[in-house]
Amino acid sequence: MAVLVTGGAGYIGSHTVAALVERGEEIVVIDNLQQGHREAVIGGKLYVGDLRDADVLDTVFKENNIDAVIHFAANSLVGESMKLPGKYYHNNVYGTLCLLEKMNEYNVKKIVFSSTAATYGEPENVPIDELDRTVPTNAYGETKLAMEKMMKWFDTAHGIKFVSLRYFNAAGAHESGRIGEDHAPETHLVPIVLQAALGQRPHISVFGDDYGTPDGTCIRDYIHVSDLADAHVLAVDRLRGGADSAVYNLGNGQGFSVKEVIEIARKVTSREIPMIIEPRRAGDPAVLVASSSRARNELGWNPKRNQLEDIIRSAWTWHQANPGGYSAKD
Ligand code: UDP
Numbered sequence: 001m002a003v004l005v006t007g008g009a010g011y012i013g014s015h016t017v018a019a020l021v022e023r024g025e026e027i028v029v030i031d032n033l034q035q036g037h038r039e040a041v042i043g044g045k046l047y048v049g050d051l052r053d054a055d056v057l058d059t060v061f062k063e064n065n066i067d068a069v070i071h072f073a074a075n076s077l078v079g080e081s082m083k084l085p086g087k088y089y090h091n092n093v094y095g096t097l098c099l100l101e102k103m104n105e106y107n108v109k110k111i112v113f114s115s116t117a118a119t120y121g122e123p124e125n126v127p128i129d130e131l132d133r134t135v136p137t138n139a140y141g142e143t144k145l146a147m148e149k150m151m152k153w154f155d156t157a158h159g160i161k162f163v164s165l166r167y168f169n170a171a172g173a174h175e176s177g178r179i180g181e182d183h184a185p186e187t188h189l190v191p192i193v194l195q196a197a198l199g200q201r202p203h204i205s206v207f208g209d210d211y212g213t214p215d216g217t218c219i220r221d222y223i224h225v226s227d228l229a230d231a232h233v234l235a236v237d238r239l240r241g242g243a244d245s246a247v248y249n250l251g252n253g254q255g256f257s258v259k260e261v262i263e264i265a266r267k268v269t270s271r272e273i274p275m276i277i278e279p280r281r282a283g284d285p286a287v288l289v290a291s292s293s294r295a296r297n298e299l300g301w302n303p304k305r306n307q308l309e310d311i312i313r314s315a316w317t318w319h320q321a322n323p324g325g326y327s328a329k330d
Contacts, residue, residue, distance in 0.1 A: 002026040002064045003236060004108075006051060006099065007072030008044055009036025012114065012170055012228055014179050016070060017044045019229040020236075028064045030056065031073065037326040040179050051095040054102070061106040068110040068236050069103060071096065074144070077187050078118065081140035082282045092143040096150055104158045110239040111151065112232050113164040117221075117251070117288045119145040120166075126255075127221075127291035130166070130247050138283030152245070161245050163235040168221035168251035168290045170228055172311040173318035180318030181225070182325030190222070190312060193262055194319040197271040204273060206258050208280030211287075217258035219287040221251035224305035224314065234299040248299060251290025252306045261308070268312045 003020055007013040008029030013036070020027050021043030029044040030051070038046065045064075049056030051073055060066075074092040075081070081088045103111065118141030119134045136142040151162040171190040173180030181191050189204075196204045209216035231250050238246075256264070259275075266273050295301040305311060 001067035002028050004028045004030065004060065004064070004066045004069045005044065005072065006030050006069065007036065007074065007114070009033060009038060009040050009046065010072055011181050011183065012167070012225055013072035014040035014042070015174055015225045015229040016072070016232045018042055018174055018179060019226065019233050023233065028060060028066065030060055035183060037182060039326045042178055051099050054098065057098065057102040061102060061108070066106070066108050068112070068239060069099070069108060070112040070114070070232055070236065071099060072114040074114065076116070076140060078138045078140050078283045079187060079281050081138050081143070085139035088139050088143045093146050093150070096147040100150065100154045100160065103160060104154065109160050110236070111160060111162045112235040112239070113148065113151060113162055115148055115164045115166040115247070116141060116144050117166055117168045117249070117290065119148065120288070122285045123287065126287055127253055127289045128249060129291045130249055130294055137285050140283075148247070155245050161239050161243070163239060163245065164247045165228075165231055165235060166247065166249050167228055168223055168249070168288055170225045171222050172224040172226065172305065172314040174226060175314065177317060177321055180322060181315065182322070184325070189258060189261055190265070190315055191319065193265045193273060194269070194316055196273050197265060197269040197316070198319060198323055200323065202274065204262060204275050205278040206275055207278055207284065209277045210280070213257055213286055215257050215259045218284055219255035219257050219289065221253065221255055221289040222261070222308050222311055223251050223303060224311045227303035227305055231295060231299060231301045234301055238299060246298065248295035249290040249292050250295055250301070251292050252303060253290055253292060255287060255289040256308055264309055265312050268309060268316055
């Protein structure tokens, strides 16, 4: 049996493909390569196409013996989603609808879903528990929540079981050095800080220092991308074992402010990394920190690379070796 990974050429998708291939799974990837990179798919069979294209999904499900899907394919930028919500509803929500309908048609009844802490919005408790309220502050989080809810009703009606993994902030790169983070344009804090360290940017812009946090900058919970990948493998196992649908947070349970991330990056890189304060970015909650005890207890998840310094060091190794990202090697 094969696992279909949608968005498997993207950052977290490609690390999950690598983890599945490492344990001998047969992997099929579908990716429209809008954000993904062909070179990032190490070991899987890649179909270049979009979930909203019924013909592509028919081909993928007919040509392969798929028993489970891991669904990453989506747009995922908070700032962009505030400017282009329609793009997010179309690709994320409608794309997921197309996928679930095809899964039902081809009798594939297991899906692991790439969700996000952005489903919570401004948290009522810190750390955030899975039962806390979900009131997204941005269109991206709203679409991910809509996708989760859609899965719930496809479970009720059609018995498609899901595990939704709500990630906090992914960072770092694969220990092989073969894959890492490369978005165009890059908007995420850790790679941008490292681009500034490499001199590819004149400085890092800090989006707001007037939040209600100790140093005024936003606090996030950073988790190594390979630890996230491991959780997907465990979630597939859990569904194959016949478990019911569930939602899990994935984070380290420890928050770091934007200024703290920059400080740690200065230490790791031994570079200056100039910083300037800019206005807040629309849609950003002040603090997002996970309680992941449910994933630890029920999935048996045990993140191994949990020091932020080590996470940033692994990203730094990738960025130094690939200063232009994947495309520079084409
Ligand atoms: N951030 C920043 N400058 C940047 C990019 C991000 O100050 O150039 C901040 C952003 O406002 C947020 C945090 O860093 O508070 C993490 O942002 P990122 O986009 O990496 O992840 P998100 O939390 O939005 O998923």
